[in-house]
Structures are given as structure tokens and as C-alpha cells.
Amino acid sequence: MFLTDYYLREIKTYKKGQVRQVTYNKYRSNGRFLLENFPDLVLSKMTADDYQQILxxxxxxxxxxxxxxxxxxxxxxxxxAYNVDGILKRDVTFDAKIPLGKQSGKKKTKFLEIEDMRKLVQELKHENxxxxxxxxxxxxxxxxxxxxxxxxxDDVDFKKKTVSIDKTLNYKGRQKGTRAFAPTKNKYSIRTIIVDDAVLYMLWKNAKGADPDESIFFRLKGFQFNSTLNGKLKRACRKAGVPDITLHSLRHEHATYLxxxxxxxxxxxxxxxxADDTVTRAVYIHRLETEKARDNKEIAQKIASL
Incomplete structure (x- = not known):
């Protein structure tokens, strides 16, 4: 049996329907890489050197x-293949070394300054x-x-001013011609958050004509592809005169602001x-460090002016 045949069989049996669709798509993408680059590699004859060459x-x-x-x-x-099926005589992945890989490109600005964030908010309010x-x-x-x-x-409590998050929308997959709801990323993602009156109003306004259990936004024109929305957000950023950010960056902006x-x-x-604040502190503490440096500079200037 070829490595590619075994890999594709295993992910179809044990991963399809068991992991999120986006994760399964990554498994399939890896399978395409193997087909394109190592189509004739016989699984039973694989060595640790073969595996390292693949990496x-x-x-x-x-x-x-x-x-x-x-x-x-x-x-x-x-x-x-080694532990369960006995096709391999040894674990060829043992002690494999992860190469440094392709050098990452120049990173885009990940955080907006508070002043830029407010400019973007004003632009979005104006566009409405x-x-x-x-x-x-x-x-x-x-x-x-x-x-x-x-x-x-159904997820919005207008009296308590909360939104319950207990599902996502599988916007990349289809089910009988409609988009299917899917589980949250993990159990910690199930939560209820407090929101302000502006969020409640925007949800209410855009939900006109929607069934109580229907996605408020996905049924609207223009929400079928995140690439389209990212393009519109980019245009809004340029109108506001702030650095370009993506949809996911808005999540970062929310956290860094708080x-x-x-x-x-x-x-x-x-x-x-x-799950805990480890990721939060590692990623979003950037804002605190930036402001700390700015404050220190200002303190030094104030002291010097005594």
C-alpha cells in the first residue's frame, strides 16, 4: 500500500465528521501534497529518513x-500504521526534526492605536x-x-442585554442547499456575553424578517464569503485613514482595547x-507594553522639566 492511499483512507475513516470541517480540509490538503510529491512511496518500506525528507x-x-x-x-x-495496523516495523516519526521552513513575510499591523480605532468606529457608523x-x-x-x-x-436577550454563543455557522460547507450550524471551537467557547445598546440595536435592525432560529446576517446579501467582507472592511479602513485590518483583527482590537x-x-x-488567560496575556499584553513605554517616556520628560 502506498503512503498516500493509507493516509487518505485513515483520515476519511477517523477524521471526517469527527473534527471541524476546516480541520478536515487541512488533513485533505496534506493528502494532496503527498499525492503531488510522494505518490509512489510504499508505506511498509518507509524509513525515518523518508519521513524527514517529506518534512x-x-x-x-x-x-x-x-x-x-x-x-x-x-x-x-x-x-x-505502526501501533495499530502493524504495517510499519518502527515509528518512523520518532525524533523527526521540524525544519525552520520558509521565512515569514513582513507582518501586517496587528493592532490599531486607540485613536485609529475610534476613527474606524466613526466611519462604520457613518456608512451604517x-x-x-x-x-x-x-x-x-x-x-x-x-x-x-x-x-x-433566539440567542439575544434584549432585557438582560446579553448574547449567548453556543454555535457557529459553517459558512464554508453546504448541507441540503443551506448553511448548517456547527459546534463552537471548543467547550470554553460556549458563553454568554454582555453587550451594549448599540449592538442590540444593530442585531434587531438587521434581523427584520428573520426567523427566530435563523442566522441574522448570513441570509443577507454580501455575507456568503469572508473574502468579500474583508475587502469592504479594508475600504472602510482606508476611508477612515487607518491601517488595514481583517475581520479576525477586529477580535484582537476588542481584546487589546479592554x-x-x-x-x-x-x-x-x-x-x-x-480556556484560560494564557493566550490572552501572551497576545494582547502588547497594548500594555506599548503604553508602558509611552508612559515612561512622558514621565522622563515631566521630571526633566522640573
Missing amino acids: NKYAETHEKTTTTDFHRQLAWALKR TPEANFFLILLKTGLRFAEALGITL VSQGISSMAVAERLGH
């Missing part, structure tokens, strides 16, 4: 983090389109894109649906 080849066109994910998924199948409303909701809630698309009227206003990292983590 080296993959790393030629991918960054190290992506190569690490590839290694994890391919190694899962090969360990089954369903897309602009959606961007504002993401900025004011920190929701993931698929979580925001999953919101229905951290900068003195909200605890644990409270921010719970709002974002993180």
Missing part, C-alpha cells in the same frame, strides 16, 4: 508553524450598512467570524472564549 520538502514552501501542524497530522496516521454594522458588532464583542454569523434572534482600559486578562479571556 523537508513541505518546509520549502511553508513556515515552521504550518510545517509543525503538517507533522502532527501526518505523524498521527503513521503512528497508527449591514456590513458596517457587522464589523462594529465584531469590534464591540470580540466574537469570531463564524460565531457572529451563528447568532440568531486590556488597555484595565480589564483583567481573565475577564477578557472568558469573554473571548479562551
